Amino acid sequence: MAVAEIKIELKKGVADPEGQNTKKALELLGFEGLRSVRSMKCFQVDIGLEGDEALKACQDMCRRLLANPVIQSYSVELK
Amino acid sequence: MAVAEIKIELKKGVADPEGQNTKKALELLGFEGLRSVRSMKCFQVDIGLEGDEALKACQDMCRRLLANPVIQSYSVELK
Numbered sequence: 001m002a003v004a005e006i007k008i009e010l011k012k013g014v015a016d017p018e019g020q021n022t023k024k025a026l027e028l029l030g031f032e033g034l035r036s037v038r039s040m041k042c043f044q045v046d047i048g049l050e051g052d053e054a055l056k057a058c059q060d061m062c063r064r065l066l067a068n069p070v071i072q073s074y075s076v077e078l079k
Numbered sequence: 080m081a082v083a084e085i086k087i088e089l090k091k092g093v094a095d096p097e098g099q100n101t102k103k104a105l106e107l108l109g110f111e112g113l114r115s116v117r118s119m120k121c122f123q124v125d126i127g128l129e130g131d132e133a134l135k136a137c138q139d140m141c142r143r144l145l146a147n148p149v150i151q152s153y154s155v156e157l158k
Contacts, residue, residue, distance in 0.1 A: 037123070039120070046113070046116075061108075
Protein backbone atom coordinates (compact mmCIF):
# COMPACT_ATOMS: atom_id res chain seq x y z
CA MET A 1 0.00 0.00 0.00
CA ALA A 2 1.19 3.47 -0.84
CA VAL A 3 2.43 6.15 1.47
CA ALA A 4 1.79 9.54 -0.07
CA GLU A 5 3.81 12.61 0.64
CA ILE A 6 1.75 15.74 0.15
CA LYS A 7 3.57 19.03 -0.04
CA ILE A 8 1.68 22.28 0.24
CA GLU A 9 3.52 25.47 -0.59
CA LEU A 10 2.66 29.08 -1.15
CA LYS A 11 2.19 30.14 -4.75
CA LYS A 12 4.81 32.41 -6.27
CA GLY A 13 4.19 36.03 -5.42
CA VAL A 14 2.47 35.24 -2.12
CA ALA A 15 4.35 36.65 0.86
CA ASP A 16 6.00 34.00 3.04
CA PRO A 17 6.73 35.78 6.36
CA GLU A 18 7.68 32.53 8.08
CA GLY A 19 10.29 31.82 5.43
CA GLN A 20 11.58 35.40 5.50
CA ASN A 21 11.91 35.41 9.27
CA THR A 22 13.60 32.01 9.25
CA LYS A 23 16.08 33.39 6.71
CA LYS A 24 16.76 36.42 8.93
CA ALA A 25 17.23 34.23 12.00
CA LEU A 26 19.65 31.95 10.12
CA GLU A 27 21.64 34.99 8.97
CA LEU A 28 21.80 36.28 12.55
CA LEU A 29 23.20 32.88 13.53
CA GLY A 30 25.99 33.37 11.01
CA PHE A 31 24.80 31.41 7.96
CA GLU A 32 25.91 33.45 4.98
CA GLY A 33 24.99 33.46 1.32
CA LEU A 34 21.42 32.27 1.73
CA ARG A 35 19.40 33.27 -1.31
CA SER A 36 15.96 32.27 -0.14
CA VAL A 37 14.14 30.23 2.48
CA ARG A 38 10.62 29.07 1.74
CA SER A 39 8.42 27.39 4.31
CA MET A 40 6.07 24.56 3.39
CA LYS A 41 3.62 22.25 5.06
CA CYS A 42 3.87 18.52 4.42
CA PHE A 43 1.67 15.55 5.23
CA GLN A 44 2.63 11.90 5.07
CA VAL A 45 -0.54 9.92 4.44
CA ASP A 46 -0.66 6.12 4.70
CA ILE A 47 -3.58 5.84 2.39
CA GLY A 48 -4.45 2.17 1.94
CA LEU A 49 -4.78 2.53 -1.85
CA GLU A 50 -2.40 1.92 -4.74
CA GLY A 51 -1.10 3.79 -7.77
CA ASP A 52 -3.44 6.06 -9.69
CA GLU A 53 -6.25 5.61 -7.20
CA ALA A 54 -4.03 6.78 -4.34
CA LEU A 55 -2.79 9.75 -6.36
CA LYS A 56 -6.33 10.85 -7.22
CA ALA A 57 -7.50 10.51 -3.61
CA CYS A 58 -4.58 12.65 -2.40
CA GLN A 59 -5.24 15.37 -4.97
CA ASP A 60 -8.86 15.32 -3.88
CA MET A 61 -7.80 15.71 -0.22
CA CYS A 62 -5.70 18.75 -1.16
CA ARG A 63 -8.52 20.35 -3.11
CA ARG A 64 -11.15 19.71 -0.45
CA LEU A 65 -9.25 20.22 2.81
CA LEU A 66 -5.50 20.54 2.95
CA ALA A 67 -4.67 23.39 0.58
CA ASN A 68 -6.11 26.85 0.10
CA PRO A 69 -6.21 27.12 -3.71
CA VAL A 70 -6.16 30.92 -3.63
CA ILE A 71 -2.65 31.13 -2.19
CA GLN A 72 -1.29 27.58 -2.10
CA SER A 73 -0.26 24.94 -4.58
CA TYR A 74 0.20 21.26 -3.81
CA SER A 75 2.16 18.31 -5.08
CA VAL A 76 1.72 14.63 -4.29
CA GLU A 77 4.43 11.99 -4.40
CA LEU A 78 3.82 8.28 -3.80
CA LYS A 79 6.52 6.30 -2.03
CA MET B 80 24.09 25.96 -6.54
CA ALA B 81 22.11 23.58 -4.42
CA VAL B 82 18.56 23.91 -3.23
CA ALA B 83 18.11 21.96 -0.02
CA GLU B 84 14.86 20.50 1.11
CA ILE B 85 14.77 20.21 4.88
CA LYS B 86 12.05 18.06 6.39
CA ILE B 87 11.34 18.26 10.10
CA GLU B 88 9.06 15.62 11.56
CA LEU B 89 8.03 14.50 15.00
CA LYS B 90 9.93 11.55 16.44
CA LYS B 91 8.09 8.27 16.78
CA GLY B 92 6.06 8.14 19.96
CA VAL B 93 5.51 11.89 20.09
CA ALA B 94 1.83 12.81 19.82
CA ASP B 95 0.90 14.50 16.54
CA PRO B 96 -2.47 16.19 17.22
CA GLU B 97 -2.38 18.09 13.93
CA GLY B 98 -1.97 14.84 12.00
CA GLN B 99 -4.67 13.09 14.04
CA ASN B 100 -7.15 15.90 13.54
CA THR B 101 -6.38 16.09 9.84
CA LYS B 102 -7.07 12.34 9.63
CA LYS B 103 -10.40 12.78 11.43
CA ALA B 104 -11.38 15.67 9.16
CA LEU B 105 -10.51 13.64 6.05
CA GLU B 106 -12.59 10.74 7.35
CA LEU B 107 -15.52 13.08 7.97
CA LEU B 108 -15.18 14.20 4.34
CA GLY B 109 -15.60 10.58 3.25
CA PHE B 110 -12.02 9.41 2.69
CA GLU B 111 -11.95 5.81 3.88
CA GLY B 112 -9.19 3.39 4.74
CA LEU B 113 -6.64 5.96 5.93
CA ARG B 114 -4.13 4.30 8.20
CA SER B 115 -2.24 7.34 9.39
CA VAL B 116 -1.66 11.00 8.67
CA ARG B 117 1.50 12.63 9.93
CA SER B 118 2.17 16.35 9.72
CA MET B 119 5.60 17.74 8.98
CA LYS B 120 7.26 21.08 8.49
CA CYS B 121 9.46 21.60 5.44
CA PHE B 122 11.83 24.34 4.36
CA GLN B 123 13.26 24.87 0.90
CA VAL B 124 16.58 26.64 1.30
CA ASP B 125 18.49 28.10 -1.65
CA ILE B 126 21.79 27.91 0.09
CA GLY B 127 24.49 29.15 -2.25
CA LEU B 128 26.78 26.21 -1.47
CA GLU B 129 27.44 22.86 -3.15
CA GLY B 130 27.51 19.19 -2.20
CA ASP B 131 28.88 18.18 1.18
CA GLU B 132 29.30 21.76 2.32
CA ALA B 133 25.63 22.49 1.66
CA LEU B 134 24.55 19.31 3.42
CA LYS B 135 26.62 20.14 6.50
CA ALA B 136 25.32 23.71 6.64
CA CYS B 137 21.72 22.47 6.47
CA GLN B 138 22.25 19.93 9.23
CA ASP B 139 23.80 22.69 11.29
CA MET B 140 20.74 24.91 10.66
CA CYS B 141 18.46 22.11 11.87
CA ARG B 142 20.48 21.55 15.02
CA ARG B 143 20.78 25.22 15.87
CA LEU B 144 17.42 26.64 14.86
CA LEU B 145 14.90 24.71 12.83
CA ALA B 146 14.36 21.50 14.78
CA ASN B 147 13.71 20.77 18.43
CA PRO B 148 15.94 17.73 19.02
CA VAL B 149 13.87 16.57 21.99
CA ILE B 150 10.78 15.80 19.92
CA GLN B 151 11.76 16.28 16.28
CA SER B 152 14.02 14.60 13.78
CA TYR B 153 15.19 16.15 10.52
CA SER B 154 16.33 15.05 7.11
CA VAL B 155 18.05 17.05 4.39
CA GLU B 156 17.87 16.38 0.68
CA LEU B 157 19.79 18.35 -1.94
CA LYS B 158 18.12 18.95 -5.30
